[in-house]
Amino acid sequence: MTEVTMVVNGKSVTKSVKGNTLMSEFLREELRLTGTHVGCDTSQCGACVVHVNGEAVKSCTMFAAEANGSEVKTIEGMENPDGSLGVIQQAFQDHHGLQCGFCTPGMVMSAAALLKDNPKPTEAEIRDYLEGNICRCTGYHNIVKAIMAASGQDVTSIAAE
Amino acid sequence: MYSFDVENPETVADAVAALGQDEAQALGGGQTLIPTLKQRLAAPSVLVSLSGIAEIKGVSADGGAVVIGGGTTHGTVANEAGAYGALAALAGNIGDPAVRNRGTIGGSLANNDPSACYPAAALGSGATISTNTRSIAADDYFQGMFETALDEGEIITSVSFPIPEAANYQKFEQPASRFALVGVFVAKYADGVRVAVTGASEEGVFRWSEAEAALSSNFSAEALNGLSVSADGMISDLHGSGAYRAHLIGVLTKRAVAAAS
Numbered sequence: 001m002t003e004v005t006m007v008v009n010g011k012s013v014t015k016s017v018k019g020n021t022l023m024s025e026f027l028r029e030e031l032r033l034t035g036t037h038v039g040c041d042t043s044q045c046g047a048c049v050v051h052v053n054g055e056a057v058k059s060c061t062m063f064a065a066e067a068n069g070s071e072v073k074t075i076e077g078m079e080n081p082d083g084s085l086g087v088i089q090q091a092f093q094d095h096h097g098l099q100c101g102f103c104t105p106g107m108v109m110s111a112a113a114l115l116k117d118n119p120k121p122t123e124a125e126i127r128d129y130l131e132g133n134i135c136r137c138t139g140y141h142n143i144v145k146a147i148m149a150a151s152g153q154d155v156t157s158i159a160a161e
Numbered sequence: 162m163y164s165f166d167v168e169n170p171e172t173v174a175d176a177v178a179a180l181g182q183d184e185a186q187a188l189g190g191g192q193t194l195i196p197t198l199k200q201r202l203a204a205p206s207v208l209v210s211l212s213g214i215a216e217i218k219g220v221s222a223d224g225g226a227v228v229i230g231g232g233t234t235h236g237t238v239a240n241e242a243g244a245y246g247a248l249a250a251l252a253g254n255i256g257d258p259a260v261r262n263r264g265t266i267g268g269s270l271a272n273n274d275p276s277a278c279y280p281a282a283a284l285g286s287g288a289t290i291s292t293n294t295r296s297i298a299a300d301d302y303f304q305g306m307f308e309t310a311l312d313e314g315e316i317i318t319s320v321s322f323p324i325p326e327a328a329n330y331q332k333f334e335q336p337a338s339r340f341a342l343v344g345v346f347v348a349k350y351a352d353g354v355r356v357a358v359t360g361a362s363e364e365g366v367f368r369w370s371e372a373e374a375a376l377s378s379n380f381s382a383e384a385l386n387g388l389s390v391s392a393d394g395m396i397s398d399l400h401g402s403g404a405y406r407a408h409l410i411g412v413l414t415k416r417a418v419a420a421a422s
Binding site for chain 2: 020043046055057058063131132
């Protein structure tokens, strides 16, 4: 067992973890932050994407012990301080950027990482950036639209599905 | 996964000491090793994480070469190795953004997957791979599929890539895994052209010497007309036959020469 301390969504946590505890497992089962989803557990689908020190990572392919001392943000940390939906979350709701919703946490976290580096991405840049996030409902169109809207761009010109 | 401990050393010296333990294994970004552990294909007693070692991270340009710390992520190389554009572009096309934020150049080269991108860049550039004990020329480093010149417990601390006059990497992606079905790295230096091929051979990354000779006297796609690679020893699987891969080598080499800048 290793003791780890990290700041998760602004709150410091210290826990004892086994070496083989995945970050996704730690978040969901130790911290009960079940917004982070595990779809494939093989690093393909991206439902488990969280931010570690500001960078998007697949939490199913990182050990909790490696995150010692880091700052972590999950989907639960994306809301506004008053508890209302954050800008990206709201855009997903407004533009129906989800069908079954399983991939949504990862999509939102990847979108946030993209917009941090590229505040006004083109549709092609968004689709390229999301190559590691799979939506099994194939609902990509409105996800892309929601991300464009969240970046303050006009989405009326994007063809309806 | 089997059970193991994870250690987080902060210096190369501490990591080397930790790797001296029985059944210890180095953990780079984990983007290959963690899936391997999940399948119970490896059973280390201790994983020594290299991701907290600041001294092996970063990109610098130094006397005509780009030097990349062994613990540098693909994402950082893509953003910061602009002095060697073809290398930065290659790094920016590995996996997906989240994978590139964890996976490291040292991890990729130490694993030497026969379909990985970095081995083509290192061999195609005549890079020098430095470890905690020595420096190894790329020509001596790659020794077959998943085999390298590294000894037990040796850590890649940096990789030095001489900057070429022109270079390009062409990757024909296997669409599900996004690994290279075949990838060809072409680099033109004052003393000749190097052509390195990944994804194709059962022996892992290799240099296509016939193409190198032709391109060294005439650096144009036409110089490759009539040259071909034998299908013998090429990987043959459900994604492509050996003959298909051999054919792709010629096609991708021409494309790389045409696109080289």
